[in-house]
Amino acid sequence: MPRKYRSWLMLFAGLISAPTAFSQTKAPIDIGSRIELFIDNFLVDRYSGSAAQKIHHPVPRERVILHDAPWEGSGSGYHSVFKDGNKYRMYYKAWQHAASTDTSSSHPLYCAYAESTDGITWHKPDLGLHAFKGSKKNNIVLISGPELGVKIDAGHPAVFKDENPAVSPEERYKAIVTLENPEYGLVVLKSPDGFKWSLLGKGVTMRKGHFDSQNLAFWDKELKAYRVYWRQYSKNGTRGIRTATSPDLFTWSEPQDLVYEDSPEMHLYTNQVKPYHRAPHILIGFPLRYVDRGWSETMRKLPEPEEREKRAGKTTKGGIADLTSRYGTVLTESLLMASRDGVHFKRWNEAFLRPGIERNGSWTYGDNCMAWHVVETGSGLPGAPNELSLYAVENYWKGKASALRRYTMRLDGFVSVSADYKGGEIVTKPLKFAGDQLWLNFSSSAAGGIATEIQDENGAPIPGFALIDCEPLFGDSVDKKVLWKKAADLSKLAGKTVRLRFVLNDADLFALRFGNTPAPVMTAPTR
Numbered sequence: 001m002p003r004k005y006r007s008w009l010m011l012f013a014g015l016i017s018a019p020t021a022f023s024q025t026k027a028p029i030d031i032g033s034r035i036e037l038f039i040d041n042f043l044v045d046r047y048s049g050s051a052a053q054k055i056h057h058p059v060p061r062e063r064v065i066l067h068d069a070p071w072e073g074s075g076s077g078y079h080s081v082f083k084d085g086n087k088y089r090m091y092y093k094a095w096q097h098a099a100s101t102d103t104s105s106s107h108p109l110y111c112a113y114a115e116s117t118d119g120i121t122w123h124k125p126d127l128g129l130h131a132f133k134g135s136k137k138n139n140i141v142l143i144s145g146p147e148l149g150v151k152i153d154a155g156h157p158a159v160f161k162d163e164n165p166a167v168s169p170e171e172r173y174k175a176i177v178t179l180e181n182p183e184y185g186l187v188v189l190k191s192p193d194g195f196k197w198s199l200l201g202k203g204v205t206m207r208k209g210h211f212d213s214q215n216l217a218f219w220d221k222e223l224k225a226y227r228v229y230w231r232q233y234s235k236n237g238t239r240g241i242r243t244a245t246s247p248d249l250f251t252w253s254e255p256q257d258l259v260y261e262d263s264p265e266m267h268l269y270t271n272q273v274k275p276y277h278r279a280p281h282i283l284i285g286f287p288l289r290y291v292d293r294g295w296s297e298t299m300r301k302l303p304e305p306e307e308r309e310k311r312a313g314k315t316t317k318g319g320i321a322d323l324t325s326r327y328g329t330v331l332t333e334s335l336l337m338a339s340r341d342g343v344h345f346k347r348w349n350e351a352f353l354r355p356g357i358e359r360n361g362s363w364t365y366g367d368n369c370m371a372w373h374v375v376e377t378g379s380g381l382p383g384a385p386n387e388l389s390l391y392a393v394e395n396y397w398k399g400k401a402s403a404l405r406r407y408t409m410r411l412d413g414f415v416s417v418s419a420d421y422k423g424g425e426i427v428t429k430p431l432k433f434a435g436d437q438l439w440l441n442f443s444s445s446a447a448g449g450i451a452t453e454i455q456d457e458n459g460a461p462i463p464g465f466a467l468i469d470c471e472p473l474f475g476d477s478v479d480k481k482v483l484w485k486k487a488a489d490l491s492k493l494a495g496k497t498v499r500l501r502f503v504l505n506d507a508d509l510f511a512l513r514f515g516n517t518p519a520p521v522m523t524a525p526t527r
Contacts, residue, residue: 028430028457028497033515035279039338039415040261040346043428047417051424051504054416055336055348058390058407060356061380064122065090068401071110071132071140073097076402077393078214078270079371080159081119088116088375089194091141091159091175092404097397107132109155111142111175113195119377119389120406127195141195144180149199150187151180158216158372159194164226167219171200174249176228178211179204186215186230188249205250206230209242213270216372217249220342222281227342229271229285232257239267239290243342260337260347267291269332273342274373278412279511283339286352286370286390292330299329302363304398311365311397327397330365331355334392336414348415353392353407361403366396371404376411385478386411411478412441416508421448423505430457430499433514436491438482438500440473441511448506449474452482454490455499462493467503479513490514 029043036043038053067076073096080091094110110130116122124139132138142154158176175189175197185204189197206228209215215230225245232242234257244252258271266289273285293299302308312328336352337345353370355363371391379387388409395403417426442450449472454465461467464487471483494514502509 028432030432031514032433033435033513034281035412035511035513037276037279037282037338037412037414037511038417038509039282039284039336040340042340043431044417044426045429045499046427047424048426049419049424050422051417051419051426054418054508055350055352056409056413056416056508058353058392058409061406061408062120063394063403064116064120064391064406065114065124065404066401067092067094067403069094069112069124069138071107071138072112073106073400074395074397074402075105075366076112077366077369077396078156078158079391079393079404080157080216081371081373081375081391082161083119083375084161084194086117088119088122089159089161090114090116090122090371091157093155093157094140095155096400109144109153110140111154111157111159111177112139113141114139119375129195142175142177142189142197148189148197150203151183152187152189153178153180156211156214158214160216160218161194162219163221164219174200174217176215176217178215184211186211186228188217201250206244206252208255210239214272214372216271216273218274220245220275220283222275223342227273227283228252229273231269231271234265236265238265239269240265241268241271241287243273245342256343259344261345263347263349266349268335270369272334272370272372273337273339276374277376281340283342284374284414285337285339285345286334286373287337287347288332288369289335289351290330290332292326294329295325303358303360304364307398308364327365331363332365333368334370338414352414353390361395361398364396364398366402367392367394369393369396377408388413410441410443410510412511414510416443416510417502417504418508419504419506421445421506423503425501425503426509427455427459427502428500430497432495432497433490434494435514435516436489436494437515437517438490439479439513439515440482440509441478441513442473442480442507442509443476444474444505444507446474448504450505450507450509451503453501453503454493455501457497457499459499462498465490465493467501474507478510 072094075095075097078093094112096106128136130140144154156178171190173191173194185207188200190200217228268287270288308328312325334353337347339345377389390407451472453467
């Protein structure tokens with residue numbers, strides 16, 4: 001064994017805890033050549049040493065949109081963002097809040113539209129579809145009211161491009177919207193181009209729920225059916241999320257409340273669930289956590305206390321603060337959750353997107369609501385691979401315009417298996433793969449790295465693929481090939497049951513993939 005590799009691996013001698021017995025597993029997991037994220041414990045059998053899961057957080061970038069048009073306002077939000085060919089599309093609620101109540105408005109609720117060629121610089125085109133104060137020079141794409149045959153509430157939209165291979169061209173784009181009170185319910189709209197909309201079917205698709213947020217649906221190509229996620233209340237009065245599936249967006253399975261792994265009950269206002277585009281068998285959501293901290297000196301020290309108190313109001317009923325008081329004391333932030341079946345989720349209870357440093361326009365009810373969903377964009381670093389762009393609302397309820405800020409992360413970078421300098425390791429459950437190479441998405445310090453061992457299903461190193469045969473990887477790459485000194489080709493192991501052992505030192509492992517070539521990366525415009 002070369003001295004340089006031996007000395008690196010000796011860092012772990014005596015520092016990694018003794019292996020424990022493997023858990024009892026069922027049939028091996030067949031991952032083929034798909035990308036597998038370490039966003040949950042689906043693949044992991046055992047952690048040792050300092051190895052543990054670590055959530056990563058989006059990095060704030062520029063404001064991409066200020067909702068300052070007369071038909072928009074401080075209540076604008078519920079953004080749907082997706083890449084459509086060479087264009088990025090965005091649909092959102094356009095609303096102007098009054099300061100003291102959540103229900104009054106200076107104009108009707110609209111759904112407006114923006115677009116971009118790179119996901120970073122957005123513009124609001126003049127669509128010429130609907131009049132606002134006598135002019136059609138605006139980006140309004142849907143209006144509230146009975147224009148489409150039912151009285152829709154255009155301010156709670158979720159718009160998507162239907163990936164169902166059997167969908168008609170006339171129904172390529174779909175929108176899930178609510179009905180205006182007091183009728184209540186969800187309806188589905190269809191469009192051939194994302195601009196001209198009509199009602200799909202005869203009317204209401206769902207009535208059982210509390211729909212005053214962004215309720216959504218999409219085609220799940222793994223399930224080969226539509227999934228819908230909507231807001232509901234538990235028996236304890238906690239805001240939560242419910243789901244069902246359908247072959248046609250009208251005939252639904254029995255609704256199920258989402259189930260969370262090792263997570264307490266808490267108020268979740270939205271869900272933002274969608275298949276992750278690089279690994280569509282994994283559903284990722286960014287629910288908005290709703291926290292009412294009540295009045296305290298700390299609450300009054302948050303930004304813009306006068307505006308906060310104005311929103312809360314002064315009235316009391318029977319000694320109990322009127323419901324409007326929550327508009328001054330509720331705080332919101334986004335969480336991260338992931339699922340393999342659409343019902344059972346690994347939910348991180350630590351905030352994914354915190355309210356951030358205190359400044360004017362921050363720490364307000366309605367802020368930090370993530371757009372639906374993440375998209376891939378070009379990096380701001382010359383020569384760097386594409387990155388993920390996420391978008392979140394800020395300046396909500398302030399003045400005449402809320403805003404949307406872009407955030408970035410590395411590809412697949414939501415959660416890693418991480419180890420400090422002392423070192424740690426993980427061993428996977430038994431699995432099968434396809435392909436002749438192993439590729440890792442990882443990051444290390446200059447002194448750290450990752451060494452990989454392939455074992456048989458009982459945990460014995462396979463000759464040629466033992467830890468001492470591996471050339472440790474160091475660096476920072478979204479797709480780097482693992483190398484062994486004498487056994488470069490893994491094709492003889494393809495289809496067989498194996499385990500993977502990763503030994504890490506001051507490093508993060510985000511994802512893995514078996515395959516013959518590096519994973520394809522979406523083409524994003526050069527910035």
